Amino acid sequence: MKEKATSFDIAHLAGVSQSTVSRALNNSPLVNEETRRRVQEIARELNYKVDKNASNLRKQKSSTIALLLFEDPTSDDSMINPFFLAMLGSITRACAQANYDLLVSFQNLEDDWHAEYEDSNKADGIILLGYGDYTDYQNKVAQLESQGTHFVRWGAPDEAHPGVSIGCDNYQGGQNITEHLLSLGKASFAFIGDNGQQAPEFMARYQGYIDTLKKHGLEKNSVQRNAISTEEAGYNGILSLMSTGELPQVIVCASDLIAMGVLRALRENRIQVPDDVAVVGYDNISISAYTTPTLTSVQQNTKLAGELLVNTLLKAINNEHVEDYLMPAEVIVRQSCGSKLSK
Amino acid sequence: MKEKATSFDIAHLAGVSQSTVSRALNNSPLVNEETRRRVQEIARELNYKVDKNASNLRKQKSSTIALLLFEDPTSDDSMINPFFLAMLGSITRACAQANYDLLVSFQNLEDDWHAEYEDSNKADGIILLGYGDYTDYQNKVAQLESQGTHFVRWGAPDEAHPGVSIGCDNYQGGQNITEHLLSLGKASFAFIGDNGQQAPEFMARYQGYIDTLKKHGLEKNSVQRNAISTEEAGYNGILSLMSTGELPQVIVCASDLIAMGVLRALRENRIQVPDDVAVVGYDNISISAYTTPTLTSVQQNTKLAGELLVNTLLKAINNEHVEDYLMPAEVIVRQSCGSKLSK
DNA sequence: CTGAAAGCGCTTACAG
DNA sequence: CTGAAAGCGCTTACAG
Numbered sequence: 001m002k003e004k005a006t007s008f009d010i011a012h013l014a015g016v017s018q019s020t021v022s023r024a025l026n027n028s029p030l031v032n033e034e035t036r037r038r039v040q041e042i043a044r045e046l047n048y049k050v051d052k053n054a055s056n057l058r059k060q061k062s063s064t065i066a067l068l069l070f071e072d073p074t075s076d077d078s079m080i081n082p083f084f085l086a087m088l089g090s091i092t093r094a095c096a097q098a099n100y101d102l103l104v105s106f107q108n109l110e111d112d113w114h115a116e117y118e119d120s121n122k123a124d125g126i127i128l129l130g131y132g133d134y135t136d137y138q139n140k141v142a143q144l145e146s147q148g149t150h151f152v153r154w155g156a157p158d159e160a161h162p163g164v165s166i167g168c169d170n171y172q173g174g175q176n177i178t179e180h181l182l183s184l185g186k187a188s189f190a191f192i193g194d195n196g197q198q199a200p201e202f203m204a205r206y207q208g209y210i211d212t213l214k215k216h217g218l219e220k221n222s223v224q225r226n227a228i229s230t231e232e233a234g235y236n237g238i239l240s241l242m243s244t245g246e247l248p249q250v251i252v253c254a255s256d257l258i259a260m261g262v263l264r265a266l267r268e269n270r271i272q273v274p275d276d277v278a279v280v281g282y283d284n285i286s287i288s289a290y291t292t293p294t295l296t297s298v299q300q301n302t303k304l305a306g307e308l309l310v311n312t313l314l315k316a317i318n319n320e321h322v323e324d325y326l327m328p329a330e331v332i333v334r335q336s337c338g339s340k341l342s343k
Numbered sequence: 344m345k346e347k348a349t350s351f352d353i354a355h356l357a358g359v360s361q362s363t364v365s366r367a368l369n370n371s372p373l374v375n376e377e378t379r380r381r382v383q384e385i386a387r388e389l390n391y392k393v394d395k396n397a398s399n400l401r402k403q404k405s406s407t408i409a410l411l412l413f414e415d416p417t418s419d420d421s422m423i424n425p426f427f428l429a430m431l432g433s434i435t436r437a438c439a440q441a442n443y444d445l446l447v448s449f450q451n452l453e454d455d456w457h458a459e460y461e462d463s464n465k466a467d468g469i470i471l472l473g474y475g476d477y478t479d480y481q482n483k484v485a486q487l488e489s490q491g492t493h494f495v496r497w498g499a500p501d502e503a504h505p506g507v508s509i510g511c512d513n514y515q516g517g518q519n520i521t522e523h524l525l526s527l528g529k530a531s532f533a534f535i536g537d538n539g540q541q542a543p544e545f546m547a548r549y550q551g552y553i554d555t556l557k558k559h560g561l562e563k564n565s566v567q568r569n570a571i572s573t574e575e576a577g578y579n580g581i582l583s584l585m586s587t588g589e590l591p592q593v594i595v596c597a598s599d600l601i602a603m604g605v606l607r608a609l610r611e612n613r614i615q616v617p618d619d620v621a622v623v624g625y626d627n628i629s630i631s632a633y634t635t636p637t638l639t640s641v642q643q644n645t646k647l648a649g650e651l652l653v654n655t656l657l658k659a660i661n662n663e664h665v666e667d668y669l670m671p672a673e674v675i676v677r678q679s680c681g682s683k684l685s686k
Numbered sequence: 687c688t689g690a691a692a693g694c695g696c697t698t699a700c701a702g
Numbered sequence: 703c704t705g706a707a708a709g710c711g712c713t714t715a716c717a718g
Contacts, residue, residue: 030687050711051464051710052464053396056712059714064446088447102446103444105435378703398697400711401695401709402697402710
């Protein structure tokens, strides 16, 4: 491997000082146009690239963001939640656009992960993304907060969780999908998904759902089964429901992954969707457009979410004022709910 | 935000020199046990973390690997190939185990991406992962090679592609799945998937498939339709086949994503799988265990692949001798092929 | 517009 | 086992 060129080599070749090389390469307005051109020309020839470690050390910033992805410890290795992967993609793109690098790290909540990335100057800030046990999560977040680490988290704004939150309005999403189902004349419901402190997203979706039913005096016509966000949990949830001997008109799933399991169980039992029972999901993961029947779902705009997370974090890093943001959720009507408008 | 502590602060508090602090923190054997304990204790209290930029600058290595993920430009944003995402997960884990950080970057092949990560000392080496147009790809890889950049690529070893390759034996995978189908008594076949220079993985799978048919004198009983690795392409491919008026006994898909589209088209046309026609995929993505029927596929061991990629790259970085590696492929028998052994 | 110089926070020969 | 010193490759006040 060849020796790497330094700014001194360029300076020598260009017949200017190393300071001028640095200025020219950083497009400082202080440098003469002709000098700049010559320096940049030589840099290109030598395939010179600024040493990021030196530059970062000097500037005391890294132009890097760390993404900490918390996995649900119960999910197996290969089945990362597709929603988070979509987010990963959009965060990567947003970072690239802002000229930041992205350090990605999958974390188990048990790990001692707190601010290490920022503390060691490897990253200027941190994005937290993941479901998981929020009791544990919360302590860590509080710790980040107290250390003055720059971070944003994906999730609903919540006094109990310090720091800035960017999230999607799960409560409103739960309302919207339920209103849609009511507009189709549905009158009995099951909700499959966890409904507890450890899963605040699911809980908010459930609250939106049940409050809407209450508004219409239908809350008595609802049952609920717990399920984490996996195909298997959905499969088991609907089986548990079927073992009671009767099914409601609609199965509202707290996530599309859950709905996948529900659809499979129903197919295996020759129960027609949407004719015998309607099914709706949440997240609008890409596969939902391709199931049979295609799955009605609630979309969280991952592209916008990634941009908001990155841009908000960058503002925080620059010590600008930042605020929580709650994105609206959008019902995507497909076949599984039995809507006449479905495509 | 509080001022960050430096090694000098620790030295002051511990009453030793800064050099000793550095040694103690790096567990150098040169340092006295008692001194080490005291230094580490103080470092913990101050929540001190070594500044990576300074440390990397001094050591001239970054302990970071860059993963360049090439997307198929035709696939939409949210539908990243699940196989690569599984790889992402396993690469991340392998990096963590080796105490390396992972910089992730999605790349379009048009971008000027070549060695920038290593050139700017942000990464010690690069992992290249992705399908895509190999004509373009190849030039860039040659460029990396000539610059002496440390890198490994995912893909089949190939004289035409310089550099070290870790890949899965697609030819053997194609053979194995075909042998399995023959053992089930199948006698007419369709292969859905691209078969050209731009998709060497698919081409190798096709070669394994067609050579096996030839061996059994059955190559006349095969048709082929082009398809890139998307659900939609698979859907269109099978429709094109159906428009001829007859279907073979088996549809061999070049990827599970293609098989998803095939299954959907068959369901929509009330063609029973596996009774009317058998279907097999390739990649064994997680969703394949949950389709109806469950999909027979060929597994590439992503966990092992991630570890091999990372460990091979680390060896290359240390200037150890490294070699291409071709992992065996394994047929995962499920319902869609109609095997009696299926689960 | 340019150059000489300081210094970012470490690691590691070198000397003891 | 420890300390004083050099230096990794930059950026940026400071002086002109």
